[in-house]
Amino acid sequence: MRIITVNVNGIRSAARKGFFEWLQTTGSDIVCLQETKCQEHQRSGEILRPAGFHAWYHDAEKPGYSGVGLYSRIAPDRVHIGLGSDDMGRDDIDWADMDREGRYLQADFGQLSVASLYLPSGSSSEAHQAVKFSFMERFPTRLDAMRADGREYIVCGDWNIAHTQLDLKNWRGNQKNSGFLPEERAWMDTLFGPQGFVDAFRVVNQEGDQYTWWSNRGRAWEKNVGWRIDYQVITPGLRDRVRAASIYKEQRFSDHAPLIIDYD
Numbered sequence: 001m002r003i004i005t006v007n008v009n010g011i012r013s014a015a016r017k018g019f020f021e022w023l024q025t026t027g028s029d030i031v032c033l034q035e036t037k038c039q040e041h042q043r044s045g046e047i048l049r050p051a052g053f054h055a056w057y058h059d060a061e062k063p064g065y066s067g068v069g070l071y072s073r074i075a076p077d078r079v080h081i082g083l084g085s086d087d088m089g090r091d092d093i094d095w096a097d098m099d100r101e102g103r104y105l106q107a108d109f110g111q112l113s114v115a116s117l118y119l120p121s122g123s124s125s126e127a128h129q130a131v132k133f134s135f136m137e138r139f140p141t142r143l144d145a146m147r148a149d150g151r152e153y154i155v156c157g158d159w160n161i162a163h164t165q166l167d168l169k170n171w172r173g174n175q176k177n178s179g180f181l182p183e184e185r186a187w188m189d190t191l192f193g194p195q196g197f198v199d200a201f202r203v204v205n206q207e208g209d210q211y212t213w214w215s216n217r218g219r220a221w222e223k224n225v226g227w228r229i230d231y232q233v234i235t236p237g238l239r240d241r242v243r244a245a246s247i248y249k250e251q252r253f254s255d256h257a258p259l260i261i262d263y264d
Helices: 011-016 019-023 126-148 182-191 200-204 236-241
Strands: 002-007 030-034 054-058 068-072 078-081 104-109 112-118 152-158 230-234 242-247 259-263
Touching: 002 112, 002 152, 002 230, 011 019, 030 152, 054 078, 054 104, 068 104, 068 112, 126 182, 152 236, 200 230, 200 236, 200 242, 200 259, 230 236, 230 259, 236 242
Parallel strands: 002 030, 030 112, 112 152
Antiparallel strands: 002 259, 030 068, 054 068, 078 104, 104 112, 152 230, 242 259
């Protein structure tokens, strides 16, 4: 089973750069998209549904903002649109603010669930960082419920946090910047520690210089001065099923690169 996750930074922009032609060559079974920036009435053709895939979207109410999508070769048993979806039933937390921004979409296949997540960014202002912290405060409750319900999960997406010094080039200069704040890294420590979730990429690749996002400033892409902020976060029962992981950089569809992971 091959799963791809990518922040497309505008699905229509990615389409113009050849994303859907490339997608048909990947042999992927499930594709998770973040930051689609596209409303329902703006989708047609391959953007609406790529050939050979079923497709679902969770759009932000604000045009040209956020949004997630999920493509699957086989039809899932159920699709949950939003963290506050009526059929989720896992916590009493109010997710209305996040669901208005189109940040979560989950498909269930038997005992496996695959989700596309776009965690808020805090880099543009203190107010946005406060929104990010609010999400981070609430989401562990949902993650605990996911661990307890007996299903296996693969939560794909742009988590907007580089976990360790290995996950960004200029870590010394970014310790006071959103995405590498001590509180954010400690949150990831808990996610991959006491909460029991697993960073699927690091199961098979412990190397440095493995990045999925590059700033558009200072020739960062050319110099590979990047951050690894896109993850496939899995329940521990899937750890031994991770077979291979790669970051696709031969073509550039957005400021993020597709993260590809194969599972047994």
